[in-house]
Amino acid sequence: KYMEERAVRVDAAVECKEDAACWVKKLSDANAFVREKAAWELSWLKDPSTLDALVKALSDKDNYVRSASIYAYWSFGDKRAIPAIEKQLKDDEGAATYVRVNQDLKRLLVALKRKA
Secondary structure (H helix, E strand, C coil): CHHHHHHHHHHHHHHHCCCHHHHHHHCCCCCHHHHHHHHHHHHHHCCHHHHHHHHHHCCCCCHHHHHHHHHHHHCCCCHHHHHHHHHHHHHCCCCHHHHHHHHHHHHHHHHHHHCC
């Protein structure tokens, strides 16, 4: 069962290959494993046209997806995510579910703000 659940990542990779637009669509997939894989793939492709989709993924309800999205967005260093990150941190305030991943989100926010 463990491998079956994760095999969807392979299916997504076969379908999307290095197509950034395909991976952006996968960020909205119902399966969290596919969304996480999409965020990682976008971090490696480094296509600036994917930034808006990655900003949205920074608020994913799955910690692994959110973490991969933070890493992917960090590689761009684009400041347009600052308002969305601030809103997400405010919305998640007091929610124990996101304590660890939001530490990384806070680090990303600081790094983006320092990029004057």
